[in-house]
Amino acid sequence: MKTAKKYMFNPGNVSKLSDLPTLDHELAKDPAHNKKLLAKVASEIGELQWTLYAEKKQSLLVVFQALDAAGKDGVIRHVLDEVSPQGVTTVSFKQPSSNEKERDFLWRVHLRTPARGEFTIFNRSHYEDVLVARVHELVPKAVWKKRFELINQFENLLAQECNTRVIKFYLHMSPDVQLARFKDRLTDESKNWKITEADYNEREYWDKYIEAFQETLDRTSTSHAPWFVVPADDKISRNLLVAQIIRDTLKDMNPQYPSPAADLNAVRARYHEAEIKAKATRQKKA
Amino acid sequence: MKTAKKYMFNPGNVSKLSDLPTLDHELAKDPAHNKKLLAKVASEIGELQWTLYAEKKQSLLVVFQALDAAGKDGVIRHVLDEVSPQGVTTVSFKQPSSNEKERDFLWRVHLRTPARGEFTIFNRSHYEDVLVARVHELVPKAVWKKRFELINQFENLLAQECNTRVIKFYLHMSPDVQLARFKDRLTDESKNWKITEADYNEREYWDKYIEAFQETLDRTSTSHAPWFVVPADDKISRNLLVAQIIRDTLKDMNPQYPSPAADLNAVRARYHEAEIKAKATRQKKA
Numbered sequence: 001m002k003t004a005k006k007y008m009f010n011p012g013n014v015s016k017l018s019d020l021p022t023l024d025h026e027l028a029k030d031p032a033h034n035k036k037l038l039a040k041v042a043s044e045i046g047e048l049q050w051t052l053y054a055e056k057k058q059s060l061l062v063v064f065q066a067l068d069a070a071g072k073d074g075v076i077r078h079v080l081d082e083v084s085p086q087g088v089t090t091v092s093f094k095q096p097s098s099n100e101k102e103r104d105f106l107w108r109v110h111l112r113t114p115a116r117g118e119f120t121i122f123n124r125s126h127y128e129d130v131l132v133a134r135v136h137e138l139v140p141k142a143v144w145k146k147r148f149e150l151i152n153q154f155e156n157l158l159a160q161e162c163n164t165r166v167i168k169f170y171l172h173m174s175p176d177v178q179l180a181r182f183k184d185r186l187t188d189e190s191k192n193w194k195i196t197e198a199d200y201n202e203r204e205y206w207d208k209y210i211e212a213f214q215e216t217l218d219r220t221s222t223s224h225a226p227w228f229v230v231p232a233d234d235k236i237s238r239n240l241l242v243a244q245i246i247r248d249t250l251k252d253m254n255p256q257y258p259s260p261a262a263d264l265n266a267v268r269a270r271y272h273e274a275e276i277k278a279k280a281t282r283q284k285k286a
Numbered sequence: 287m288k289t290a291k292k293y294m295f296n297p298g299n300v301s302k303l304s305d306l307p308t309l310d311h312e313l314a315k316d317p318a319h320n321k322k323l324l325a326k327v328a329s330e331i332g333e334l335q336w337t338l339y340a341e342k343k344q345s346l347l348v349v350f351q352a353l354d355a356a357g358k359d360g361v362i363r364h365v366l367d368e369v370s371p372q373g374v375t376t377v378s379f380k381q382p383s384s385n386e387k388e389r390d391f392l393w394r395v396h397l398r399t400p401a402r403g404e405f406t407i408f409n410r411s412h413y414e415d416v417l418v419a420r421v422h423e424l425v426p427k428a429v430w431k432k433r434f435e436l437i438n439q440f441e442n443l444l445a446q447e448c449n450t451r452v453i454k455f456y457l458h459m460s461p462d463v464q465l466a467r468f469k470d471r472l473t474d475e476s477k478n479w480k481i482t483e484a485d486y487n488e489r490e491y492w493d494k495y496i497e498a499f500q501e502t503l504d505r506t507s508t509s510h511a512p513w514f515v516v517p518a519d520d521k522i523s524r525n526l527l528v529a530q531i532i533r534d535t536l537k538d539m540n541p542q543y544p545s546p547a548a549d550l551n552a553v554r555a556r557y558h559e560a561e562i563k564a565k566a567t568r569q570k571k572a
Contacts (some may be wrong), residue, residue: 056388102342102401104447110396115388146446153439160432161390 003244004252009170009227011218017210022174027240034236038078041243048250049119053087055255056117058163062246063122063281065131066171068199069181069207070232071176073240074169079243083119092123105129105147106154116162126151127168130216135208149221154247155225166225167249169242170213171232175206289530294457295503295513303351303500308460310518313526319411320522322376327529332368335405339373341541342403348532349408351417352457354485355467355517356518357525358409361457365529380408389417391433395543400528402448412437413454417504421494423562441511452511453535456499458516461492522558
């Protein structure tokens with residue numbers, strides 16, 4: 001749990017987001033090594049996830065939140081390519097539909113929580129309802145202020161009732177790197193489709209978003225559902241760190257293949273019996 | 287709110303279920319009058335529900351819990367026959383499916399909560415998970431003990447986020463009346479279909495159920511989601527009391543038809559214009 005511990009956001013330490021690094025210089029130095037290591041960690045995740053699925057006693061919910069271009073999609077693609085599509089689901093939460101808006105903000109999220117044995121990834125989540133909803137004043141302050149506690153209670157429900165481990169990633173990126181990535185989207189034709197004018201509009205709200213993330217992390221990083229602040233200026237080390245934290249979490253959950261439903265000795269005895277019979281038949285024929 | 291107040295279960299008063307009446311003798315004296323009154327109250331509920339639906343700002347969730355034959359189905363049929371099927375839904379919760387069992391006990395319930403403007407009736411509910419689950423030891427004590435708090439938090443979420451009024455009915459019946467109704471199911475052919483052997487088996491657990499209801503009422507009758515204990519030995523007065531409490535609750539919610547989306551003066555002006563034009567056309571033709 002070394003990596004996990006290092007990047008866990010501990011509200012007790014009163015960490016200011018502005019003091020936390022957006023780049024791990026040391027780690028970013030050796031991209032070739034990091035790539036090789038990532039492949040290894042990804043395959044460990046695949047193995048652990050499959051055991052979790054077989055065990056069917058606990059589940060994992062991983063939440064990704066970040067400003068645009070910090071790499072939510074990239075992480076999900078690169079870290080999770082070794083997991084089995086059986087038992088793994090990614091859910092992207094876009095703007096709520098009018099039907100969803102008529103219910104509480106956790107309604108659409110609860111619909112998609114993992115069943116026992118499942119590993120679910122939320123690309124954006126119920127945290128949008130204390131982030132964008134706050135920054136753009138989609139609801140009054142009195143409403144979003146109450147939501148931190150409602151979120152903690154909800155995540156506690158998942159933990160208590162279904163042994164669901166909830167871990168949440170904030171991909172921490174500097175404004176300069178965001179601008180460079182936006183530029184990249186303009187020049188690299190394979191990335192043109194990602195550009196929207198909204199990206200640049202949202203940049204205007206940078207400080208307000210950081211303020212919103214700060215309070216979110218302060219109030220919802222709990223022992224049953226911690227936040228991790230991962231430096232995201234360098235893509236490869238970002239992917240590696242996320243992978244290591246997921247791998248460490250799964251290891252800590254310690255899933256086990258279930259005992260066989262059948263009595264193996266009885267099955268062995270019947271196999272032995274069948275063998276004797278078959279032998280006798282062969283001898284008769286000979 | 288007179289009737290509502292009288293039958294509301296106030297945990298502060300430390301009411302023992304065994305001290306609360308299963309029959310309101312005074313009220314049960316005049317069934318003809320009660321029937322007439324029920325028809326009136328039911329139509330008031332219909333009117334209020336339609337306004338709630340038009341308003342689309344708040345919602346009502348009514349939960350029915352009781353031992354078998356206390357009248358959950360009967361109440362739902364007789365009290366709610368005047369409401370519009372538009373905006374009103376009844377959900378019966380049976381034994382959870384294997385898919386439902388793999389999630390927390392509130393998952394399948396959250397799926398069916400009312401949208402703004404809606405009036406939803408739960409015939410059994412998440413309370414089964416602290417009643418039958420406890421009596422038949424389907425989950426360990428440590429699990430069901432935690433659920434009272436999880437339920438209060440969940441009902442609070444509905445209240446906070448969607449102005450959902452939650453009211454919960456325990457239909458309070460004596461063991462003798464249950465036996466008489468079981469007998470009735472045997473003799474009245476139109477009721478034969480309701481008989482199961484399970485009915486008689488469950489009777490063995492009567493005291494354990496009352497104990498479970500007692501703690502449930504003590505711990506989950508909150509200001510945002512109160513329980514009502516309604517005497518249920520007499521069917522007509524039981525129906526009337528439930529109807530009055532629902533009517534009083536809806537009145538207290540005070541739904542209002544929304545203001546028209548269009549500017550009525552502008553619409554009137556255009557109508558007037560059209561009239562003048564039509565008149566002119568008619569005069570030309572003449």
